[in-house]
Amino acid sequence: MPGPSAQDRPTPPPARWRxxxxxxxxxxxxxxxxxxxxxVTHVQVPKEPAAAPAAGGAMGGGMGGGMGGGxxxxxxxxxxxxxxxxxxxxxxxxxxxxWAESRSGGMRYATLKAPIPGKLDVSVVVLPGPAGGExxxxxxxxxxxxxxxVDDAQLASARQRVKSPAGPISLYDFTxxxxxxxxxxxxxxxxxGNTWFVKMVGDAEPAARARPDFxxxxxxxxxxxxxx
Amino acid sequence: MTQRPLRSVWDAxxxxxxxxxxxxxxxxxxxxxxxxxTTMGTLGAVNAYIRSFLVWWDVPGTAWRIPVAxxxxxxxxxxxVNLVAAQARRLELSWRKAGLWIVHAGLILLFAGEFxxxxxxxxxxxxxxxxxxxxxxxxxxxxxxxxxxxxxxxxDEVYAVPEARLARGGEVALxxxxxxLRVKGYLENAELANRGPxxxxxxxxxxxxxxxxxxxxxPIASDEQLxxxxxxxxxxxxxxxxxxxxxxxxxxxxxxxxxEGRTYVLSMRPQRQYLPYAIxxxxxxxxxxxxxxxxxxxxSLVHLSNPSRGEERDxxxxxxxxxxYAGKAFYQASFGKGDTLSVLQVVENPGWLLPYISCVLxxxxxxxxxxxxxxxxxxxxxxxxxxxxx
Numbered sequence: 001m002p003g004p005s006a007q008d009r010p011t012p013p014p015a016r017w018r019x020x021x022x023x024x025x026x027x028x029x030x031x032x033x034x035x036x037x038x039x040v041t042h043v044q045v046p047k048e049p050a051a052a053p054a055a056g057g058a059m060g061g062g063m064g065g066g067m068g069g070g071x072x073x074x075x076x077x078x079x080x081x082x083x084x085x086x087x088x089x090x091x092x093x094x095x096x097x098x099w100a101e102s103r104s105g106g107m108r109y110a111t112l113k114a115p116i117p118g119k120l121d122v123s124v125v126v127l128p129g130p131a132g133g134e135x136x137x138x139x140x141x142x143x144x145x146x147x148x149x150v151d152d153a154q155l156a157s158a159r160q161r162v163k164s165p166a167g168p169i170s171l172y173d174f175t176x177x178x179x180x181x182x183x184x185x186x187x188x189x190x191x192x193g194n195t196w197f198v199k200m201v202g203d204a205e206p207a208a209r210a211r212p213d214f215x216x217x218x219x220x221x222x223x224x225x226x227x228x
Numbered sequence: 229m230t231q232r233p234l235r236s237v238w239d240a241x242x243x244x245x246x247x248x249x250x251x252x253x254x255x256x257x258x259x260x261x262x263x264x265x266t267t268m269g270t271l272g273a274v275n276a277y278i279r280s281f282l283v284w285w286d287v288p289g290t291a292w293r294i295p296v297a298x299x300x301x302x303x304x305x306x307x308x309v310n311l312v313a314a315q316a317r318r319l320e321l322s323w324r325k326a327g328l329w330i331v332h333a334g335l336i337l338l339f340a341g342e343f344x345x346x347x348x349x350x351x352x353x354x355x356x357x358x359x360x361x362x363x364x365x366x367x368x369x370x371x372x373x374x375x376x377x378x379x380x381x382x383x384d385e386v387y388a389v390p391e392a393r394l395a396r397g398g399e400v401a402l403x404x405x406x407x408x409l410r411v412k413g414y415l416e417n418a419e420l421a422n423r424g425p426x427x428x429x430x431x432x433x434x435x436x437x438x439x440x441x442x443x444x445x446x447p448i449a450s451d452e453q454l455x456x457x458x459x460x461x462x463x464x465x466x467x468x469x470x471x472x473x474x475x476x477x478x479x480x481x482x483x484x485x486x487x488e489g490r491t492y493v494l495s496m497r498p499q500r501q502y503l504p505y506a507i508x509x510x511x512x513x514x515x516x517x518x519x520x521x522x523x524x525x526x527x528s529l530v531h532l533s534n535p536s537r538g539e540e541r542d543x544x545x546x547x548x549x550x551x552x553y554a555g556k557a558f559y560q561a562s563f564g565k566g567d568t569l570s571v572l573q574v575v576e577n578p579g580w581l582l583p584y585i586s587c588v589l590x591x592x593x594x595x596x597x598x599x600x601x602x603x604x605x606x607x608x609x610x611x612x613x614x615x616x617x618x
Contacts (some may be wrong), residue, residue, distance in 0.1 A: 038392035042404045043502055046383050106481030132439035
């Protein structure tokens with residue numbers, strides 16, 4: 001390839017500087033113009049049928065080099081783990097007929113789906129330690145459906161006891177005020193240095209229909225014998 | 229008077245010295261980028277050294293950033309201009325040189341393709357379980373704070389605040405909603421733990437954050453790990469505050485508040501791009517060679533549904549056989565959850581064909597140039613032989 005010839009007259013420095021300066025200025029403007037992101041967006045989307053699964057993929061080991069330079073970085077499997085509960089005990093339960101479950105990431109141990117139409121969310125969450133204590137959690141739950149806080153005495157009168165193979169569970173059942181009533185049925189179990197929360201929250205009507213199955217699920221909670 | 233400076237610029241632009249300097253700079257940048265990957269991660273280093281116009285240096289202990297070298301973008305641009313200018317100045321327009329013209333055109337197209345790729349290529353992923361239908365792809369590394377109005381039974385209103393906006397802090401209005409977010413704190417990477425009795429009170433007084441202590445950590449540069457972003461936000465609507473919430477991608481618990489009968493869910497999640505079509509994973513298959521654990525093939529049988537175009541079809545995606553649809557290519561990348569979950573890498577690059585075309589042009593140009601030169605030398609030999617014979 002005939003490149004530029006090497007016998008070019010040396011360019012006087014000032015002009016070269018000016019050219020370089022002009023070029024770099026132009027580039028900087030272009031670069032600045034290219035990064036005008038970071039704006040809030042608004043879209044209307046159809047309801048998602050269920051909570052999206054947390055990425056928990058394993059690396060495709062031994063996939064050969066046919067992936068265009070291997071599997072991409074930042075893939076499934078690198079979602080940061082939640083603050084891990086102590087001991088690593090695995091909670092099990094008997095899923096009521098027609099219910100579905102998906103294990104998810106973060107502090108949410110599992111998301112359960114009752115076969116009942118309407119707004120209803122059932123979750124199992126585990127937090128290390130006392131997780132703020134029973135009163136604080138119950139008041140937080142009450143706050144979520146627009147109810148005011150209770151004191152220790154009212155807490156004791158609202159508490160129901162449910163027995164399960166995993167241990168005794170404190171169960172609470174609250175219904176909100178107002179025209180569109182929300183209902184929350186939630187159990188709390190302290191075991192092995194962790195606090196487990198099993199919670200059903202949603203519109204009052206589907207929550208009432210799902211409640212018997214939910215109570216049976218709570219009564220079936222047990223720890224996997226393979227783990228301490 | 230203006231003739232001289234213009235002339236010298238033209239001389240500089242067409243000089244071989246500039247070509248050599250640019251090539252040398254590119255080599256230095258490649259080496260520097262390779263070394264920087266240990267601290268910045270592949271993507272960070274490539275963005276800082278190769279896909280940038282200037283390489284910046286953060287002066288330690290200050291907020292100053294000083295440009296210290298030209299980046300790959302600037303060098304590539306100068307090299308392209310140099311190539312075009314030198315060609316215009318020296319390469320005669322004749323059939324004898326047609327091969328070289330084609331080679332140069334191919335090279336210019338190769339540079340152009342890299343520019344298009346570096347500025348316009350978007351990589352996302354689709355993490356989908358068997359039986360699931362999704363109408364969005366997610367960024368593998370950028371997060372967003374989604375404020376979702378879930379009141380309507382049929383659809384959700386999603387207001388997405390990109391993390392870059394959270395990092396700037398201040399008040400973020402959600403256009404189309406009565407809600408404004410006050411960003412009270414943002415951590416690029418944080419350790420979240422259960423708040424002990426000795427921990428200071430959390431800035432969050434609502435939601436799960438009240439029970440969580442948040443400790444800032446230096447950001448992770450590795451490609452294999454994600455930072456745990458955390459932010460404290462205070463939603464304000466109709467003149468009243470709904471408390472301060474901790475949002476983080478390390479929190480799984482959904483958090484929500486109710487304003488005038490409408491429920492808003494707060495969720496820190498990977499940045500989403502919604503698609504005008506939906507993809508269902510019908511079956512993920514993971515075959516091994518008989519009697520071994522050696523993987524043979526990974527494939528995802530997906531159903532593509534685009535009612536707006538009246539399209540309903542099944543597609544099998546497997547190694548080196550992506551689904552190319554509406555400007556995106558879906559590659560099989562990973563899997564998990566006992567072979568019930570598939571991860572597809574989604575690449576959107578308007579310039580994906582350019583490198584192929586430029587390689588064909590360069591090869592064709594070289595072949596043409598070789599043929600022309602061969603014919604010329606054959607003729608010379610012929611005439612030399614005739615002279616000797618005479």
